[in-house]
Structure formats: structure tokens, C-alpha cells
Amino acid sequence: MKRTLLVIAVVVVYVLHQDFWFWRTARIFGVIPFGFLPVGLFYHALFAVLASLLMWLLVKYAWPSHLEQEIESGASAREEEER
């Protein structure tokens, strides 16, 4: 279930990259964000922040810790052998 939700989150973020709704305008609600940042640029700057949050979610809930454990157990077994 957790994995499915994360996959959906990745797909949703990928789809959000294709923001055709801001394609032909520099304004949102009639204004340019901060007076100088066209909305297409502002949106994609926020998208980069969203991507960072997604990565945080992946690291927290889908970290391949079995690989880490495999390496660590292998290393400690080698140390044992060397002793």
C-alpha cells in the first residue's frame, strides 16, 4: 500500500511538470508573482521544491535499507575473518 502511494505520488509530480494551464500567460489572478517573476517560472521553481519534498518522502518511506544491511553484514563478516 505504502509503495503504491509513493508510485502514485511520483506519477502525480511528473504530471504536474506538464503545466499546460500556465502556457500562454505570465500572470496569475492578473498579477505577476512578486512583480517580476512570470508565473511559468515561479511555478517551476515551486515544482523544484515539490520534487525535493517528494525525495524526502521516498528517503523516509522507501529507502532500500536491505542493501545497506547486506553491505554492513558482509563487511563485519570480513572483519571477523581477518581477525
Add this chain to the structure above:
Amino acid sequence: MIPAIVVFIYLAIVVYIGIFAFRRSTGRQKAEDYFLASRSLGPFVFLLSLFGTNMTAFAILGSSGHAFNNGIVTFGLMASSSALVIPLTIFLIGTRVWALGKKHGFMTPVQMFRDRWECSHIGTVIFVVQAVLLLPYVIIGIMGGGTTLATISGGLVPFWFGGAIVAMVVMSYVFFGGMRGTAWVNTFQTILFLLFGAIAIVVIGYGMGGFQSAVQQLQASPATAPLLTRERISPLYFFSYTFIPLSAIAFPHILIFCLTAKKMAQFKKTVIFYPLCIMAIWLPCVFLGVMANRVADVPQIRAKQEARRVLATQGKTMTPEQRDQLREESAGDDVILRLLERYAPLWLAGILGAGIMAAVMASDSQILALSTMFTEDVFAFYGGKRRFGESVHVQTGRIFVIILTIIAYAIALRAPEAIFDLAIQYAFSGFAALSPLLVAALFWRGSTKWGALATTVWTAAAVTAVAVFQAIVPAPAPGPPVAIWSPGGIEILSRTPGGTAIFGFMPVVPMVIISALLMIVVSRLTKKPSHATVEKYFSKASQETEVAA
């Protein structure tokens, strides 16, 4: 001259870092120490140097140049798509390659492929394709260094001498410092990039009298208003660009870099902060590139705007050569340098120039990667290490660094830069098309060496075909694409002002899809590696993530 002096001080610091790294290395005769810094990089250096390795001259000079001519779309095309795809691939593929490298001692992707698919010469074919696609980066780095030094010094340092200095500096710290030196220099360079964006935007914004009025004026003019939107780019083209960042993880220098982390936990901060680093560097560069269109008192920028205007209004009546000439004149790769020249005080222009030098000198990782690949995948694989020992093995890597730099410098002096700019465009698509190799090797136990060969040969053929097509069919004038092959009214192949379109997509889309299909179909039809080998990669612990055969 003051900016050039500051840049020379920067170059001296970079050489010192490389030599300091050489002194700090504990096992100078060990291949793993020279090529992978003994797999010991800490979290801070790993994040900044991996990011710096991926930021070539294109991040600062190319992004602002692209934005100058195409507007804000540059950020969505190249930066925000990379902000999602690159950390995702590092998370999924980089961590697994790191674990396999640590477990089995791999130092290059080809070593892993040879072991995973029980192949030898097919691995050599993959090496050749990777090396050919990577070489233009080294050449363009030297060219960029020569051009930047010549511009910053006001022509006092000629191109040939600037290129030679940059080649010598990069060669020195790669030769002495190996991966450790390269990683430390990249860390230093990334800090410079990050400072560069923030300082440049404040200084240029202040010089231009604030950005609010500049944006209003851009929007008021019908010629420049589209630069603040994405109306000049089709949504299909925009979508296609999300395939390009797949190339990052398939670049050998990035994958080799993934092997240098001391612990897997170091990937955590890297994937989380990577998108923010991309934003911090690309947002100012893209924004300043767009703002350069408001500048009316810099003759070089005015000349570019005029060339662009002539191309747009009279391009259809011109010969392909005349259009190419105007495209070259309107290219905006030096707009950031021009803005700094105009608005930054001399001493600051020098520091910011050093930031730009840091970007154009990113070819260090590619030189080291090519040296690692040659030494491991060819010299060691064909018996050199066994015959001559580890010390000669490492010295071979160092000698290769020298030979490669000399060859790249000689080519950089003779060949026109535009050729290598194009070669890099093809290389991005080529490495993206090679990414199914990694996915198949790591996640699909049913993949075979013949599937890998089919994918690799297809990539080489497709890159060559696109290059030949674009050389034969000249780029049309700005405007809609020109259909070249449209059986039954369906537009299959078109030539666009900036490249090629297949069903309206960039070539990278069919290249990646066909590459993946070939891997699946050919693997299904051919003999799998032995059970023991497959089990080595898909042990119980990692089975939860694999795709069933």
C-alpha cells in the same frame, strides 16, 4: 585585466587543491584510491561534488543563452525536469550501483555489465559507445575555457593560450589528485556556482534599475512578451525534454561518482537537496538570460537581438547558410558575461568570472571517467593489470589523462565549436537511450547480454542517424517545423529550427522507447546468464524490488 588576474588566482587555488589531495591520499599506488578516492567521500563533499560533476558549462552559459532566445521555458525544459528525474534515478539506480560496487569491487559500469550478463566483448562495445559519446564534453570544456579567458581578459589572453591553460590546470589536478582531487575541486566549484547566482542577480538587478520595470517593458513589447510565457514551444516538445535527464545516471562519470560514497546513507541528503541546488543555480541564470533582452546599451547584446529579428522576419527568404550565420550571431551563450561586464564592478566581475570558469572546467570528471574506463575496461580486462601489477595499472590511468587532454586540446584548436555543441546535444539523447541497460541489469533478472548489445547498437545507430539527418536537411527559418516524411498525411519525420521531430516528439523519446523494447524483446529470445550469476544480483534481500522475469 583585473578580472583575468582574479581568474588566474582561482586557477592556482584549483591546482593547489589537486596537489593537496595527492598528498592526503593514503594508498597512492592503489587503483581504488586513485579512481574512486577509496570509496570514502563524506556527505558534504559527495552532495556538492556529485552535483558539480553534473553542472557543465551549459548550466550557466548555455542556460542563460537558451533563455535569452527562448524565454522562461528554459527552466521548465531543462532545470525542473532534471530536479525530478535526476535525484529519482540516483535514488533508484545510484544506490544499487553503489551497493554492488562495494560488494563486488566494480569501478566502472562496464565491469558491472560484464559480470551481470557474463559477457566480455559486448562490454567492450558498450565501452566504445560510452567513450565516443563522452569525448565531446572534454573538447568543449577546453574550448569554453579558452573563450571565457579570452573574453574576461578583453582579448589579452588569446583563445589558444586560454585553452592551453585550462587544459593544463584540469590535467594537473586530475593527474595528481585523481578522484579525491576532482571531488574536492568540484565541491569548491559548486560553492562558487551557488554564490555566483545570488551575487549576479543582485548586482545586475541593481544595475538595471530593478527587475519589475524590466519585466513590464518586456511584456509591453509584442516581440519580447512571448519570452515571459511558453507559447513558442509545443507541449509535446516540452514533454519530450523530460526524457533527457535520464541521461544523467547513464553518464559514466556520474555512475562512477556514485561509487565514491563512504556509506549509502550519504545518498539521502544528496537526493533531497539536489532539486534545491538545481533551482539555486538555474533560476538566476535563466531569469538573467531573459532580462538581457531588456538591455539596450550593450552593443554585443543589441547585435544579437538584431540578428534574431532579421532571422524571424526574413529567414524564409534566406539560404540555409545565411540562416546558420544569423543563428550563430544571435546565440546568447555569452550574455551573462556581457551583463557582468556592463553592470558589475571590475573586482566583482573577476570573482563572478571565476564562477563561470568553474562551470566551463567541469570536464575534469569526464577526463577522469574516461581514464578509469580505459584503464579498467580495456587495460586491466585484457590482462594489463595481471601482467604489470597494480602500480603500472594506476600509472596507465595517469598517462591516459595526459594523452587524452593533449588530444582534446589539439582537436579544440582546429575544429569549429558548433560541431561539438551539436555532438553534446546528441550525446544527451544517446546516454538517455542507454539508460534501459541500467534498469535491466539491476531490476530484471530476465535481461541478457544480447538485449544489452541490441540496445547499445541501436543507440549508436540512432545518434548517427539523427546527426546525419540534421547535416543533410538544413534547419528551416523560425516558425512551424517542415515535414520531411509524412505518408498518408501523418507527419512522421520533421525538421524543426532547433533539431528534429518524430511524431512531434524530440528524437530522444522514440530512442529511449525503442531501446527499452529491444532490451525486452531480444532478452526474451536469447539465453539468460547462469542461475548463479542471476542469484548474485537478485538475492533474497533485494528481491522485493525487482521486476519479475
